[in-house]
Amino acid sequence: MSEEIELGYTADYHVHLRQGKMMEVVTKSVTPGGVSIAYIMPNLSPPITDIDRVVEYKASLEAISPKTTFLMSFYLCKELTPELVEKAAKMGAIQGIKCYPAGVTTNSTDGVDPNDFSAFYPIFKVMEDNDLVLNLHGEKPSVSKKHGESHESSEDIHVLNAEPKFLPALFKLHSDFPNLRIVLEHCTTKEAIEAMHKLNSDLKAGEQPKVVASITAHHLYLTIDDWAGNPINFCKPVAKLPEDKRALIGAALSGKPYFIFGSDSAPHELSKKSLHIGVCAGVYTQPYAISYVAEVFHQYGQIGKLKNFVSTFGNAFYSIDESKLKSKDKCVIVKKEFKVPEVLIDNNITIAPFLPGSTLQWSVEWTSS
Amino acid sequence: MSEEIELGYTADYHVHLRQGKMMEVVTKSVTPGGVSIAYIMPNLSPPITDIDRVVEYKASLEAISPKTTFLMSFYLCKELTPELVEKAAKMGAIQGIKCYPAGVTTNSTDGVDPNDFSAFYPIFKVMEDNDLVLNLHGEKPSVSKKHGESHESSEDIHVLNAEPKFLPALFKLHSDFPNLRIVLEHCTTKEAIEAMHKLNSDLKAGEQPKVVASITAHHLYLTIDDWAGNPINFCKPVAKLPEDKRALIGAALSGKPYFIFGSDSAPHELSKKSLHIGVCAGVYTQPYAISYVAEVFHQYGQIGKLKNFVSTFGNAFYSIDESKLKSKDKCVIVKKEFKVPEVLIDNNITIAPFLPGSTLQWSVEWTSS
Numbered sequence: 001m002s003e004e005i006e007l008g009y010t011a012d013y014h015v016h017l018r019q020g021k022m023m024e025v026v027t028k029s030v031t032p033g034g035v036s037i038a039y040i041m042p043n044l045s046p047p048i049t050d051i052d053r054v055v056e057y058k059a060s061l062e063a064i065s066p067k068t069t070f071l072m073s074f075y076l077c078k079e080l081t082p083e084l085v086e087k088a089a090k091m092g093a094i095q096g097i098k099c100y101p102a103g104v105t106t107n108s109t110d111g112v113d114p115n116d117f118s119a120f121y122p123i124f125k126v127m128e129d130n131d132l133v134l135n136l137h138g139e140k141p142s143v144s145k146k147h148g149e150s151h152e153s154s155e156d157i158h159v160l161n162a163e164p165k166f167l168p169a170l171f172k173l174h175s176d177f178p179n180l181r182i183v184l185e186h187c188t189t190k191e192a193i194e195a196m197h198k199l200n201s202d203l204k205a206g207e208q209p210k211v212v213a214s215i216t217a218h219h220l221y222l223t224i225d226d227w228a229g230n231p232i233n234f235c236k237p238v239a240k241l242p243e244d245k246r247a248l249i250g251a252a253l254s255g256k257p258y259f260i261f262g263s264d265s266a267p268h269e270l271s272k273k274s275l276h277i278g279v280c281a282g283v284y285t286q287p288y289a290i291s292y293v294a295e296v297f298h299q300y301g302q303i304g305k306l307k308n309f310v311s312t313f314g315n316a317f318y319s320i321d322e323s324k325l326k327s328k329d330k331c332v333i334v335k336k337e338f339k340v341p342e343v344l345i346d347n348n349i350t351i352a353p354f355l356p357g358s359t360l361q362w363s364v365e366w367t368s369s
Numbered sequence: 370m371s372e373e374i375e376l377g378y379t380a381d382y383h384v385h386l387r388q389g390k391m392m393e394v395v396t397k398s399v400t401p402g403g404v405s406i407a408y409i410m411p412n413l414s415p416p417i418t419d420i421d422r423v424v425e426y427k428a429s430l431e432a433i434s435p436k437t438t439f440l441m442s443f444y445l446c447k448e449l450t451p452e453l454v455e456k457a458a459k460m461g462a463i464q465g466i467k468c469y470p471a472g473v474t475t476n477s478t479d480g481v482d483p484n485d486f487s488a489f490y491p492i493f494k495v496m497e498d499n500d501l502v503l504n505l506h507g508e509k510p511s512v513s514k515k516h517g518e519s520h521e522s523s524e525d526i527h528v529l530n531a532e533p534k535f536l537p538a539l540f541k542l543h544s545d546f547p548n549l550r551i552v553l554e555h556c557t558t559k560e561a562i563e564a565m566h567k568l569n570s571d572l573k574a575g576e577q578p579k580v581v582a583s584i585t586a587h588h589l590y591l592t593i594d595d596w597a598g599n600p601i602n603f604c605k606p607v608a609k610l611p612e613d614k615r616a617l618i619g620a621a622l623s624g625k626p627y628f629i630f631g632s633d634s635a636p637h638e639l640s641k642k643s644l645h646i647g648v649c650a651g652v653y654t655q656p657y658a659i660s661y662v663a664e665v666f667h668q669y670g671q672i673g674k675l676k677n678f679v680s681t682f683g684n685a686f687y688s689i690d691e692s693k694l695k696s697k698d699k700c701v702i703v704k705k706e707f708k709v710p711e712v713l714i715d716n717n718i719t720i721a722p723f724l725p726g727s728t729l730q731w732s733v734e735w736t737s738s
Binding site for chain 2: 142156158159160223224225227228229230231232234238241242243270273274275276277278279280281352356
């Protein structure tokens with residue numbers, strides 16, 4: 001009999017399920033990918049900034065994937081008012097608000113200038129008071145470097161240092177709102193990992209952290225060499241250097257409750273990844289989300305710690321009430337090889353999954369409740 | 370009347386003209402691109418390692434571009450013997466030998482392990498004695514990081530540090546063969562620029578350097594953010610950080626005779642740049658080579674120094690005998706805007722040039738001899 005590990009109510013705390021035909025395709029992959037609870041990003045076009053749309057969007061997702069518990073978020077922007085945020089929180093329409101620095105990734109043009117968070121302090125106050133989570137895309141926007149410009153900013157922000165340069169803003173936010181729960185999303189650098197340890201240095205055993213970081217599956221695999229010449233692996237934040245990857249793996253395996261799984265699965269049609277200019281940023285991991293992560297834990301001989309990372313720690317941080325889950329099925333991974341397809345074709349949409357053609361060792365099954 | 374600048378016998382000391390149909394297309398672009406003397410890379414498939422092939426290849430190029438003076442090179446590999454190299458040098462069949470670390474770029478699988486140059490010392494000795502140039506692709510091969518490997522080399526070579534990590538090998542070569550002329554090709558990092566200054570720190574005014582670096586046009590424009598998501602700008606060595614780009618521009622403008630122009634123009638069919646996996650490395654600058662460089666010198670108010678960089682210094686290093694040039698036409702750039710096409714289509718081959726759709730300010734003309 002194959003080895004089996006029960007992972008409980010697995011959760012992916014950073015999911016892009018898109019809209020329209022793409023939504024129909026990728027939302028179906030959440031349950032087969034091993035995820036029970038999915039925290040949904042609001043960067044649709046236009047971004048989600050009101051209660052009607054978030055309720056409608058959630059209903060659309062539930063219709064496609066009825067066993068998934070969807071947690072919803074607003075897109076931080078000037079249109080949000082403290083009153084609206086409070087109302088949405090009290091209704092339970094949203095669990096958090098996502099903050100995108102303007103222009104750093106897909107559909108983030110309506111985002112925020114991270115040099116100027118103060119305009120959003122009334123929102124953050126309401127969030128703190130209503131126990132909403134602030135989800136930070138933690139990058140400073142790169143300096144605009146158009147052909148013809150001969151000068152550059154003295155800050156020299158680029159894709160490699162954009163996250164470390166953002167970290168002071170994270171420390172300031174935590175200092176200004178010590179009870180606001182904050183997630184540094186899809187962190188990619190050893191500097192970010194060190195920041196998380198520092199922010200949680202006073203955390204007592206059993207105490208819940210206020211500031212956590214989510215880590216994707218693909219950043220446990222990739223370094224810069226893997227996306228240089230391979231747009232399938234190009235995402236924002238970009239995968240960094242070998243020392244950064246080691247720091248991320250170390251964090252995921254650390255058993256610290258302030259590192260949680262968030263796949264940042266971000267599908268694009270293959271035609272938008274196969275371009276010589278303007279490739280869309282994003283790696284598609286949803287259909288095999290838990291298997292990708294399990295593979296890394298397995299390689300490091302730490303499969304027993306997987307449940308903490310993909311289930312326990314995130315659910316504790318997000319105060320998941322198990323009685324309210326849409327399904328009581330639990331994710332079980334079974335030691336049974338399978339091959340990741342080269343491409344996935346459905347509903348006339350072609351997407352290349354992460355690690356196409358690779359063999360993964362742990363398959364997803366579900367216990368029936 | 371438009372401003373004009375006569376640049377003399379312009380030279381591009383690092384040119385890929387390929388073979389077959391691609392050769393026919395791109396070789397035609399050398400003269401319109403403003404280049405009189407072209408130093409030709411030997412990384413054909415199979416690589417050029419014998420006299421018959423290099424003579425035949427040169428004749429093919431001359432048939433297509435009769436006004437270009439082609440300087441030819443061998444591909445350093447175990448098949449080369451000191452006797453063959455000496456014979457080729459004495460015949461004037463080659464002006465140098467190109468050394469590719471195995472696997473770092475297009476058609477480099479037959480290359481050299483830069484940890485083990487000693488096997489080639491008999492070749493280098495013959496080159497030194499016969500005044501041949503050693504052209505170094507100065508990168509240590511990246512550590513193999515296949516999916517499934519859980520360990521990494523302690524050296525952690527990646528696309529960003531591969532050039533700095535190669536520099537000790539350059540110092541050792543120069544030390545072991547102080548009269549061997551060496552070019553560190555297409556250098557991309559401030560560490561490489563600093564190394565060149567150090568290697569030439571004893572150079573007297575008017576004295577010829579033994580070790581020089583070539584600098585491409587595109588590395589005067591690009592940083593990592595420009596190729597992240599834009600495979601058209603993906604090349605090896607990859608463009609690095611803003612501080613590196615500034616160092617390269619500073620070197621090109623420095624008036625030091627050990628910085629020379631070599632475009633590393635490396636065409637690939639558009640279909641091989643528009644892939645989600647396995648994009649070919651290379652930027653195609655040949656058709657507008659001198660105009661791209663002129664643009665940068667102009668932006669920095671240093672157009673008067675352009676001739677040194679694209680003509681005087683390289684020709685002095687390579688000991689060009691002007692009486693033997695195929696054409697005495699001199700390149701003149703004229704202050705006249707033109708637009709770089711989005712794509713170039715010829716002979717059923719489609720290639721995207723560097724900076725497609727951009728406007729450049731200096732056009733190439735030629736004086737008739």
